[in-house]
Amino acid sequence: xxxxxxxxxxxxxxxxxxxxxxxxxxxxxxxxxxxxxxxxxxxxxxxxxxxxxxxxxxxxxxxxxxxxxxxxxxxxxxxxxxxxxxxxxxxxxxxxxxxxxxxxxxxxxxxxxxxxxxxxxxxxxxxxxxxxxxxxxxxxxxxxxxxxxxxxxxxxxxxxxxxxxxxxxxxxxxxxxxxxxxxxxxxxxxxxxxxxxxxxxxxxxxxxxxxxxxxxxxxxxxxxxxxxxxxxxxxxxxxxxxxxxxxxxxxxxxxxxxxxxxxxxxxxxxxxxxxxxxxxxxxxxxxxxxxxxxxxxxxxxxxxxxxxxxxxxxxxxxxxxxxxxxxxxxxxxxxxxxxxxxxxxxxxxxxxxxxxxxxxxxxxxxxxxxxxxxxxxxxxxxxxxxxxxxxxxxxxxxxxxxxxxxxxxxxxxxxxxxxxxxxxxxxxxxxxxxxxxxxxxxxxxxxxxxxxxxxxxxxxxxxxxxxxxxxxxxxxxxxxxxxxxxxxxxxxxxxxxxxxxxxxxxxxxxxxxxxxxxxxxxxxxxxxxxxxxxxxxxxxxxxxxxxxxxxxxxxxxxxxxxxxxxxxxxxxxxxxxxxxxxxxxxxxxxxxxxxxxxxxxxxxxxxxxxxxxxxxxxxxxxxxxxxxxxxxxxxxxxxxxxxxxxxxxxxxxxxxxxxxxxxxxxxxxxxxxxxxxxxxxxxxxxxxxxxxxxxxxxxxxxxxxxxxxxxxxxxxxxxxxxxxxxxxxxxxxxxxxxxxxxxxxxxxxxxxxx
Ligand code: BGC
Numbered sequence: 001x002x003x004x005x006x007x008x009x010x011x012x013x014x015x016x017x018x019x020x021x022x023x024x025x026x027x028x029x030x031x032x033x034x035x036x037x038x039x040x041x042x043x044x045x046x047x048x049x050x051x052x053x054x055x056x057x058x059x060x061x062x063x064x065x066x067x068x069x070x071x072x073x074x075x076x077x078x079x080x081x082x083x084x085x086x087x088x089x090x091x092x093x094x095x096x097x098x099x100x101x102x103x104x105x106x107x108x109x110x111x112x113x114x115x116x117x118x119x120x121x122x123x124x125x126x127x128x129x130x131x132x133x134x135x136x137x138x139x140x141x142x143x144x145x146x147x148x149x150x151x152x153x154x155x156x157x158x159x160x161x162x163x164x165x166x167x168x169x170x171x172x173x174x175x176x177x178x179x180x181x182x183x184x185x186x187x188x189x190x191x192x193x194x195x196x197x198x199x200x201x202x203x204x205x206x207x208x209x210x211x212x213x214x215x216x217x218x219x220x221x222x223x224x225x226x227x228x229x230x231x232x233x234x235x236x237x238x239x240x241x242x243x244x245x246x247x248x249x250x251x252x253x254x255x256x257x258x259x260x261x262x263x264x265x266x267x268x269x270x271x272x273x274x275x276x277x278x279x280x281x282x283x284x285x286x287x288x289x290x291x292x293x294x295x296x297x298x299x300x301x302x303x304x305x306x307x308x309x310x311x312x313x314x315x316x317x318x319x320x321x322x323x324x325x326x327x328x329x330x331x332x333x334x335x336x337x338x339x340x341x342x343x344x345x346x347x348x349x350x351x352x353x354x355x356x357x358x359x360x361x362x363x364x365x366x367x368x369x370x371x372x373x374x375x376x377x378x379x380x381x382x383x384x385x386x387x388x389x390x391x392x393x394x395x396x397x398x399x400x401x402x403x404x405x406x407x408x409x410x411x412x413x414x415x416x417x418x419x420x421x422x423x424x425x426x427x428x429x430x431x432x433x434x435x436x437x438x439x440x441x442x443x444x445x446x447x448x449x450x451x452x453x454x455x456x457x458x459x460x461x462x463x464x465x466x467x468x469x470x471x472x473x474x475x476x477x478x479x480x481x482x483x484x485x486x487x488x489x490x491x492x493x494x495x496x497x498x499x500x501x502x503x504x505x506x507x508x509x510x511x512x513x514x515x516x517x518x519x520x521x522x523x524x525x526x527x528x529x530x531x532x533x534x535x536x537x538x539x540x541x542x543x544x545x546x547x548x549x550x551x552x553x554x555x556x557x558x559x560x561x562x563x564x565x566x567x568x569x570x571x572x573x574x575x576x577x578x579x580x581x582x583x584x585x586x587x588x589x590x591x592x593x594x595x596x597x598x599x600x601x602x603x604x605x606x607x608x609x610x611x612x613x614x615x616x617x618x619x620x621x622x623x624x625x626x627x628x629x630x631x632x633x634x635x636x637x638x639x640x641x642x643x644x645x646x647x648x649x650x651x652x653x654x655x656x657x658x659x660x661x662x663x664x665x666x667x668x669x670x671x672x673x674x675x676x677x678x679x680x681x682x683x684x685x686x687x688x689x690x691x692x693x694x695x696x697x698x699x700x701x702x703x704x705x706x707x708x709x710x711x712x713x714x715x716x717x718x719x720x721x722x723x724x725x726x727x728x729x730x731x732x733x734x735x736x737x738x739x740x741x742x743x744x745x746x747x748x749x750x751x752x753x754x
Contacts, residue, residue, distance in 0.1 A: 419564025436570025
């Protein structure tokens with residue numbers, strides 16, 4: 001038997017291996033298990049409880065590995081443990097096929113980057129690529145081969161907690177961010193040293209859950225799928241992603257994890273994807289629960305027949321019934337072998353048959369690399385978005401200050417600073433906002449902290465809390481009234497109050513949908529009381545979705561969105577506050593005034609009454625609080641000389657848009673120059689504005705820079721519901737260039753058929 005990466009081509013080695021496999025071993029190569037070790041379960045737990053089942057999980061999984069019944073494990077992150085489990089597969093199983101180790105390396109493993117929505121707010125593919133290549137380096141060093149990332153689901157409803165994991169509402173920005181992440185994770189090709197396989201997820205449409213309720217059904221028109229929800233996936237595939245993960249929910253009435261149109265017609269046939277597909281957790285089994293498959297054997301057949309190669313499973317995988325489904329003819333041998341082939345090909349490409357084990361000593365060295373912390377700090381600086389800065393309150397000059405009050409329940413919470421979807425972080429090396437400010441200003445300025453209000457419980461606890469030891473403040477130990485009075489007193493006697501508010505990290509992410517966007521608990525009351533003191537207030541928002549900031553946007557002069565900024569977040573925030581760097585991020589979503597406006601997007605079609613957009617509700621302004629693409633800096637940018645090289649061209653041509661951007665301020669700053677178009681008429685009506693280009697530039701004081709953007713058939717192409725196909729219409733196009741989606745500077749050009 002050949003189980004090494006020798007010189008013969010992968011295909012023939014895969015075939016050789018498949019020829020030796022029993023149906024059960026083939027099913028095993030399509031089964032992935034959670035492996036939590038003992039940290040989630042308890043052997044004292046009540047028999048039959050989830051904790052007791054969890055306690056038995058390691059033994060059950062290890063038995064499967066030696067029996068050739070598992071292809072991959074997820075959630076193991078310790079190199080010695082990875083090697084121990086790998087030995088069971090390589091040395092103790094009949095065919096010795098190595099395991100793939102997968103994990104959710106979403107925004108870092110040990111060094112935590114800002115959350116993905118924040119990274120998208122940098123509008124900077126280089127920063128994003130660098131960040132994910134650092135994350136990949138750490139992951140690969142501990143023995144992980146595959147990340148369940150990037151999450152590229154478009155999210156247009158901020159009630160959905162997983163908006164924090166993606167790139168926001170826009171398909172063009174989403175596509176750019178998706179391909180940067182795939183390049184960062186995977187490197188030049190699958191198997192590149194210090195890189196891992198990327199798995200864009202969740203295919204497809206998951207972000208459009210009804211009411212923003214996680215896992216609820218999704219109903220999307222073909223036009224929305226092709227034009228909005230699928231482009232980031234297409235970009236990830238074009239960037240070479242080796243894996244794709246399914247989604248849990250029903251898409252237009254068919255569960256995504258058994259949806260053959262998605263995986264066979266779109267992904268493989270139309271896009272030519274040749275990697276492997278994994279189900280979301282237990283999602284093949286769930287085909288029975290969702291009322292789609294008759295039983296687990298039927299679910300297994302539907303999964304494989306739809307093109308879902310691996311089932312991610314906790315207990316009793318449906319794919320355990322694949323031998324049965326093969327025997328009954330529900331699954332054909334060719335289909336089963338095709339799935340096994342794709343999985344084995346990935347293992348060969350990763351070099352696992354040659355080098356199944358990880359160097360345990362090296363991991364320590366890589367995880368300790370100080371360069372990684374710098375990548376995280378710079379990413380946090382580049383992703384912050386300054387929402388408001390009246391009278392240039394920011395940047396603060398430490399020379400003018402004797403005392404600073406740092407206030408709010410998130411200001412010194414390291415765990416919240418890291419955000420959701422991290423499990424291997426180190427709190428000792430995490431810098432909170434309070435610590436960052438104290439470190440930056442030195443001992444000459446008095447910096448004091450008061451939380452002001454408690455971090456309250458969720459109504460329904462998060463299952464993730466158990467995994468990362470997160471706890472809300474105990475109401476018996478926390479006297480809100482006394483704490484609020486202390487915080488207000490501190491603010492009153494300080495030269496400036498820096499108030500850090502938002503959602504605790506377990507109030508955002510998976511299973512963290514919300515029916516309101518208000519600041520949780522008594523945070524607004526705290527903010528109002530601090531503003532009342534008359535001390536200057538800077539509000540820092542820690543969030544992964546837009547929150548209701550209507551009061552703050554009127555009464556607080558400076559508001560900086562710092563997201564969940566990661567391991568070095570506090571330092572980055574201090575550098576931004578004191579002007580060592582200028583904020584330069586821009587919003588990757590439209591920021592509504594209130595939850596009643598959602599879903600709210602900038603790229604809606606024009607309607608018959610486009611000029612009265614602000615009057616859509618009689619009780620509330622119909623405009624957003626902050627538009628898509630909004631973000632201020634310490635610079636000031638002017639746009640002039642917008643021009644098109646060819647006022648008339650054909651549908652096949654590419655035109656060049658040029659513009660001059662000048663920083664008229666007396667300091668260096670970044671601007672994200674954004675280009676939007678509108679097609680005035682055609683086979684379907686098109687959005688009033690659509691992002692079709694952007695460049696993040698750094699301009700020194702007074703510097704003027706000419707910029708160019710190309711607009712070709714690809715930028716103008718869309719899927720038309722009238723033609724039921726892709727079209728490139730002849731039409732008149734408006735073009736706007738500026739610093740957000742309301743940019744006023746515009747011009748037009750004509751496109752003719754020939
Ligand atoms: C999530 C996936 C994740 C998987 C494994 C699921 O609940 O939807 O995004 O990759 O768990 O942790």
